[in-house]
Amino acid sequence: MKQHDGMYIDGSWRPAAGSGTIEVVGPADGKVIATVPAGSDRDVDAAVRAARAALPGWAATAPAARAALLTALRDQLAARADEIAETVTAELGSPLAFSRTVHAGIPVAVCGSYAELAASYAFEERIGNSTVLLEPVGVVGAITPWNYPLHQIVAKVAPALAAGCTVVLKPAEDTPLVARLFAECADAAGVPAGVFNLVTGLGPEAGAALAGHEGVDLVSFTGSTAVGRKIGALAGAAVKRVALELGGKSANVILPSADLARAVAVGVANVMANSGQTCSAWTRMLVHAEQYDEAVELATAAAAKYVPGERIGPVVSAGQRDRVRGYIEQGIGQGARLVAGGPDAPRPDGYYVSPTVFADVTPDMTLAQEEIFGPVLSILRYEDEDDAVRIANGTVYGLAGAVWAGDDAEAVAFARRLETGQVDINGGRFNPLAPFGGYKQSGIGRELGPHGLAEYLQTKSLQF
Ligand code: ADP
Secondary structure, X not given: OEEOOEEEEOOEEEEOOOOOEEEEEEOOOOEEEEEEEOXXXXXXXXXXXXXXXXXXXXHOOOHHXXXXXXXXXXXXXXXXXXXXXXXXXXXXXXXXXXXXXXXXXXXXXXXXXXXXXXXXXXXXXXXXOEEEXXXXXXXXXXXXXXXXXXXXXXXXXXXXXXHOOEEEEEOOOOOHHHHHHHHHHHHHHOOOOOOEEEOOOOHHHHHHHHHOOOOOOEEEEEOOHHHHHHHHHHHHHOOOEEEEEOXXXXXXXXXXXXXXXXXXXXXXXXXXXXXXXXXXXXXXXXXXXXXXXXXXXXXXXXXXXXXXXXXXXXXXXXXXHHHHHHHHHHHHXXXXXXXXXXXXXOOOOOOOOOOEEEEEEOOOOHXXXXXXXXXXXXXXXXXXXXXXXXXXXXXOOOOOEEEEOOOHHHXXXXXXXXXXXXXXXXXOXXXXXXXXXXXXXXXXXXXXXXXHHHOOEEEEEEEO
16 A cells, blocks of 8 residues: 655645545455555645646746747656556546547547647637737636546646646545646656646535635636536635536437437447546537337347446446435336446446446436436336437536437437537547537536636737
């Protein structure tokens, strides 16, 4: 077990102000794998001061210099991909192959995309007799969750640095080890002292201190809607910018003309990936009444391929496992039909949950309304397209979704009616440049690509 005692502040690793620690638990067997310091408001204050002091210098660097630094950071992330994948597998529990391709691979792509954008983005525009300067917002407080621990960090830090902002990061307490690796990469890439700072700690302490700090100009938060609401209220009271990436309950709408087998197979894979701990997961599958029984059979067979401990890992913590199991029990209690999995532990050790599929889920059930954040798929029946639109839009969330149809035009026509920030058409591929973010209570603001960069910029117009 490793005992880490430093936090990365003002360009070096230094001990925390207090003596509190956080135990990092490996979800595959429940054993403690490391400890990290539990930062307090004093550590957050030191980090914010460092970020403020570094801001004028960093904001004044040429975009090409920021691009070069992000290229160096991307190269560091790529060089340490194996270590990153192993670390995420140890602290989050995802199978190593998934950690390699997704948890280690996507951040390299996203960081690379911001290296290119920093070089090519128009940080100045002409509007009539004005020149509009797009300037960095200032000091960014980034608060990230554990589900895609490195991706969430890079999706905030890379655009912030590209924009000329400085950053204090408070990563999730369940997955601080990969955040430490990221800080090592930033250091090795030559990020100047104070431009990027890391404070590990608990949400209600270090997180709340960062969100409420008067030296922070923008809070970028990804996590639960409950915490996002608090952070939004704090930011509102302080008239400070805020970006919130919150929960989801996305719909996978399979229209009658679609390739049903493919839509169901991809839909099940989407929900089971990362043990269902994906805010954009399509946890509600909507199938036409005439194809309903066939879809349920296909989904049941597909779920059986996700053997716990092989193709699907544990969930992140005992608390998360208990929460997910509670939802499964509630689903049974409310009359949904369990066709795969269930609340029982599939393995004696670790925080595993059986890949679970419910049929006969109705839109008002908890299963169809609340974000479960586990490997649980609900299959709902619709009668016609208007009914499908109503069901798909009938939650407080609007983060992602999918539409399948015989041709793209039909799927796109349906997608236009969805209240959601992102829709995959007939199995469309992940695009690291596409804006990601929510309608309704799924959040405010967008991440990734040029839209993600714009979040970290403010405008100044000069009239001539
Ligand atoms: P999850 O359900 O994914 O754990 P949370 O919203 O609880 O989502 O956590 C996401 C991030 O927000 C974590 O880094 C956590 O430490 C932090 N956090 C939790 N509570 C607060 C809070 N009151 N203020 C600021 N950050 C918080």
